[in-house]
Structures are given as structure tokens and as C-alpha cells.
Amino acid sequence: MPGLDTVTNGRILFGGDYNPEQWPEETWREDVRLMKDAGVNSVTLGVFSWSRIEPQPGAREFGWLDRLMDVMHAHGVGVVLATPTASPPPWVGHLHPDTLPVDQDGRTEWWGGRQHFSHSSATYRRLAAAITEDLAARYGGHPALTMWHINNEYCTYDWGDEAAARFRHWLRARYGTLDALNEAWGTAFWSQGYGDWAEVHTPRRAHYLKNPTQVLDFKRFTSDMLLECFTAERDIVRRATPHLPVTSNFMPLWAGQDAWRWAAEEDVVSVDLYPDPRDPLGAQHGALVQDMTRSQARGPWMLMEQAAGPVNWRGVNHPKPRGLNRLWSLQAVARGADAVCYFQWRQSRQGAEKFHSGMVGHAGEEGRTYQEVKRLGADLARISARVAGRHTVNDIAVLHDWHAWWASSQEARPSAHVEHADVLHAWHRALWESHLTTDVAHPEHDLAGYKLVVVPQLYLLTDTAIDNLLAYVRGGGTLVSGFLTGVADEDDRVRPGGMDARLRELFGIRTLHEWWPLDPGEHAACDGFRGTLWSEEIEETDDAVVEASYRGGDLDGLPAVLRRDRAWYVSTLPEPGSLRELLARIAAGAGAAPVLADLPARVEAVRRGDLLFLLNHGREAVTVEVPGTHRNLLADTDTDTDTGTGTGTGTGTGAEVTDRITLGRYGVAVLSS
Numbered sequence: 001m002p003g004l005d006t007v008t009n010g011r012i013l014f015g016g017d018y019n020p021e022q023w024p025e026e027t028w029r030e031d032v033r034l035m036k037d038a039g040v041n042s043v044t045l046g047v048f049s050w051s052r053i054e055p056q057p058g059a060r061e062f063g064w065l066d067r068l069m070d071v072m073h074a075h076g077v078g079v080v081l082a083t084p085t086a087s088p089p090p091w092v093g094h095l096h097p098d099t100l101p102v103d104q105d106g107r108t109e110w111w112g113g114r115q116h117f118s119h120s121s122a123t124y125r126r127l128a129a130a131i132t133e134d135l136a137a138r139y140g141g142h143p144a145l146t147m148w149h150i151n152n153e154y155c156t157y158d159w160g161d162e163a164a165a166r167f168r169h170w171l172r173a174r175y176g177t178l179d180a181l182n183e184a185w186g187t188a189f190w191s192q193g194y195g196d197w198a199e200v201h202t203p204r205r206a207h208y209l210k211n212p213t214q215v216l217d218f219k220r221f222t223s224d225m226l227l228e229c230f231t232a233e234r235d236i237v238r239r240a241t242p243h244l245p246v247t248s249n250f251m252p253l254w255a256g257q258d259a260w261r262w263a264a265e266e267d268v269v270s271v272d273l274y275p276d277p278r279d280p281l282g283a284q285h286g287a288l289v290q291d292m293t294r295s296q297a298r299g300p301w302m303l304m305e306q307a308a309g310p311v312n313w314r315g316v317n318h319p320k321p322r323g324l325n326r327l328w329s330l331q332a333v334a335r336g337a338d339a340v341c342y343f344q345w346r347q348s349r350q351g352a353e354k355f356h357s358g359m360v361g362h363a364g365e366e367g368r369t370y371q372e373v374k375r376l377g378a379d380l381a382r383i384s385a386r387v388a389g390r391h392t393v394n395d396i397a398v399l400h401d402w403h404a405w406w407a408s409s410q411e412a413r414p415s416a417h418v419e420h421a422d423v424l425h426a427w428h429r430a431l432w433e434s435h436l437t438t439d440v441a442h443p444e445h446d447l448a449g450y451k452l453v454v455v456p457q458l459y460l461l462t463d464t465a466i467d468n469l470l471a472y473v474r475g476g477g478t479l480v481s482g483f484l485t486g487v488a489d490e491d492d493r494v495r496p497g498g499m500d501a502r503l504r505e506l507f508g509i510r511t512l513h514e515w516w517p518l519d520p521g522e523h524a525a526c527d528g529f530r531g532t533l534w535s536e537e538i539e540e541t542d543d544a545v546v547e548a549s550y551r552g553g554d555l556d557g558l559p560a561v562l563r564r565d566r567a568w569y570v571s572t573l574p575e576p577g578s579l580r581e582l583l584a585r586i587a588a589g590a591g592a593a594p595v596l597a598d599l600p601a602r603v604e605a606v607r608r609g610d611l612l613f614l615l616n617h618g619r620e621a622v623t624v625e626v627p628g629t630h631r632n633l634l635a636d637t638d639t640d641t642d643t644g645t646g647t648g649t650g651t652g653t654g655a656e657v658t659d660r661i662t663l664g665r666y667g668v669a670v671l672s673s
């Protein structure tokens, strides 16, 4: 299948969603001038253009899009063409109410916003396929077209009747018989046994707690239905243009899609990423999403959307201070992105997102936002030939799985404060702050190449995944796991003993007596650190090594951190600094080294191919020791303190850097040796 490299051809794609139907055609001329000046080489067209293309049922108004495609081609800007199926026109809902999704209370979600389509509606699927066919036929041969973008951020749920019918169909395929479904869902409890398939529904509003396995299956089903919508459109455009790659943009760490499964169906994996500029851990959140996306792509990936300035959907929407857009964009490149794109090119003056920034903001060409975009374009052009297509090799894998996430976020669990995504962030943060770079992997992936495998929390593990973890450790790997791992099987049935017996044996746990979740703000004192969120009453096996015990309280003297050989178990969430130290120690023991020794705290170092990216996430200038002689590929564009300055002089291929480099506020250096 064609990949991102067929589009990039040694460049980094730079651009964004372009919604010119909001603007008169004179503005298009200004747009292309500004795009050229900024080095924009790719735009995504048509994401929400359905009503413009098909204003009445069956109409096709392609003239404006023809002109636009031609204008883009004439100016050397490639087009990622979107199928407009994320926002059906009002006539679709009006004439076909069966296309509208229904919430769990039976209420219809109306048009007037976006994403008001039912993934299960046969009518919606038919209309979406028809417009996709016609777009593919019309533009498949256009020279501006580089890639297809299907829909946008698939994210809808539907509890309606048509969805229920498809859910039954999906369940029949999964279980075969009602007996098997009853067994998997544990319907013996609370008189829930099903005697006829017609009785089975989507998990609608219920008087009290819902059946957890039904809810888990509904999440699996929803992800699969959305995927069916994606693959249906993908296959249409593929038939027309087998030489062009197809993508659909993920939301970052979005709970609604099993992105491992989805990524396998995409030619290019792309993601939208909007860390809060005020969040002190915004860069780490970005790093986690980037690590995950690169791992799903198994190589270079596409940053489909980010904001050049503020978003408009937080309570308070902060702009990006000078330099931050460049820093976070280059962070994505360091972590494997071969495309740096935005929502959207030009900030809207009307509509729901008029207060969301664009690459060209309301302040226009003179505005700081556009000026910084322009500068970034120049930076990307400078480094692209050395960066595009390069892979990254990491020694550490962090495991994540959507099914474990879904199963662990049920109602009526031991602690409502334990959130899978928060625990994942906490463990990734500990590694990130130790300058240990990581991949993210699925628990059934081949892990043999990693020196260390980290399981922040995998509440649900299949037998295959457990075998995989055991084989990994048997093969010489080091494994460290957090609490609530291996608790349930794939039907969310608690494994005997409260945790899989083979895993207990692996970690040296004889008996897991009770979980002792902690209240918010409560701590569990342990040898040398404090635990948060959770603690456990564990009895170790004779051959386990207790690395730290609980001190005081009901668990006094019981193991908090234990291991058997190379398999570690951490039964609480140590405070951030302590988890960092623990993981740094375990990583060192496993032979996984930080990218650079003695890095200042706010500096991130990432290797991509033979390049070393240094990113200063602090507002203060900082000096980094980089033994040897290097060239800073970014240095020629800047003489100010925002970038790295070395001890040497600039040349055509970057300034020479010897032994140390100073990075200004939010400064970045890209060093080649």
C-alpha cells in the first residue's frame, strides 16, 4: 500500500485544513500568496463541504472545488482531499431522520452542529458512499491530489434501533449462540438471561448499574461500526486511486476507537493534538500521543491538526506564547512526524470556531501567529531532507490497550478515581522526565526487541497477551507493571485470585488479599516514598524480593514494590519524583539508557535517525552538554536567542557546535554529527 513517503518525497508536509468556501475568491489569491511565503506545501480540502457540494439531494456542485484544486496545483500546493461525510447537510437529517444518532435516553441528536450521523444508518452509509464515489471519480486524476482523508475524527455513539439491530448482528458473529453470550456477559447475575436475540439491545438508560460486559461489547461494537464506515469509504477511493494513501485523523488518546485496530487499516496514521499551552505537562502529553501515533504507524506519521494559537473549546483558551508553536511542532517531528499541519489555515469570522486560531489569525499577515508560522515553514524546509522518512529505535515499550481501558472504566469499581489514561500519563511522565524515550505497544505485539516493557495498567489481559508477557520475560526482558493489571479476562470476568495466577507467579505474589484504594489526597507511606491512589494487601512468595514495603497503617510491613528476577510489580502509584527514580533505576538495570546524560530538567532530547533533537521546554535559556562536534541544522535561520547557539560559526549546513550548546527560551536545536 502507498505510504506517507509517496506524498512527502523527502519533504515534511506543512499546511492545514483549508476551508475556503467561507471566503470570497479574492481571499483565495491572498491565501496562496501567504501559503507560498510560509512554505505551505499541503492543504486538506473539503472536510466539512458536503452541503456545498450537494446542496440538494443528488446535486453535485463541483465547480468551486475544481477551481480550488486547480489553484492549489498551479501554486505547487498538494491537496489532501477529505470525504465530507462528518457533517451531512440539513436536508439529510430532514428527509432521512434515520441517519440521526440517538443517545442512551432515546433522544435524537439533531443537525445544526456536526457529526450528527449514525454509524449504523444504512441511509447514511448509502449517501456517504455516493458522494465519496463521485469525489473519487472527479478528482482521482487531478494532479493536485496527494492523499485521501476520510471523514473527520470518527467519534459518534448511537443507542438507536438500527444500531441495536447491528449490535445483535455483531454479537452473533462474536458469540454464535445466545448461550455463549449469556455466559460471556454473566447474565446469571440479576436475572439478565436472554432467551431471544430480539431482547438484546444497546445498553440504554437503566435503573441501576448496567451489565459491564454488555457495555464493554458496546464500546467494541461502536469502534467497529465506525471502522466499517471508514473502510467503506476507503475502499471506494482506493479503487479509484490505488496509488494514493488514505488516512482518517484520530483524536489524541480518544476512548472511542481502538486505534491499534484502526491503524492497521490506514495507509497513513494521523492524529490531532491540542495540548493546553498553560499545562505544565502539555509537552509530555504531546510526547505520549506522538509516541503512540508513531508506534501505531510503525514509522513516520502525520500531525493532521494542531492549533497555531488558542483553541476555543476549553473554559479559558490561552494563546501560545512566542516560540511555543515552533517548539511543539518540532517536538512532533523529533518523535516521527513527517507532516506538521493545523486546524485551520485561516481563522474563521463566523461559525462555531471563529475564536479558534488559524495559521493566519484575525490579525492577518502582520500578526505574530502568521509570522511564527512562516518562520516554522522555513525551519522545516531547512531540516526536511535530513529528517523525512527517518525511523526511531527505542529500547522501552509502554503497553496500552483500548479494551483494557474500556473494561477498567466501568461503573461500580473499586475506585472511581483510578483512570486508565491518567495512570498511563503518570508512568509515561516518569520515563519522559528521565529522558528515556519510548514506543507504545499493544500487549499482544512482539516485544522481543525491547530491553524494558512497562505496563502502567492493563486491567484486562487476554490469555494471548499474558503468554506474550511471560515469553518476553523468559526471553530475557525486564517487565515492570503497575497495579490493577491482569485482573480480568476478555469478557471482564475476574480471574481466580483477583489477578491471573501466571502473572502472580511471575511477580512473586502468593496472595492478593485485598485492594486498598486511597482517597484523593491520601498517601500510603512506603520505604523511601509515598504512594497515591491505590495500595494493596499482598503476600509475597518465598523467592520474591521486596524492594519497598508499606509503613504504618493497615498494610504496615507488607510489600509495596516487589519483584521476581526481572519482573517488577508496583502496587501503588508512587509520587511523580519517586516513580521517576524507580523507573530510571529499573531501566538502568535493564540496559536502557537516557538519550543524553545529565540533561537539564526542562530539556527534552530525542533521536530520530542520525539526528539529535534538543528541545527546551523552559522559558529560561539553558546550556546542554553535547560532547563532540556537531552541526545545528536549525542555526542558520536564527541569530536570536530563541534557538540553539553553538560555540562555532554558521555555515551553509548549520552552525558548528562543540561540546555544548545554549538553547534560548523554547529553543530547539537539531544536531547532526
Ligand code: GAL
Residues within 6 Å of the ligand: 152, 153, 272, 274, 305, 307, 311, 312, 343, 353, 356
Ligand atoms: C478538531 C476538529 C477540527 C476542529 C478542531 C478545533 O477536533 O477535527 O475540525 O474542530 O478540532 O480544535
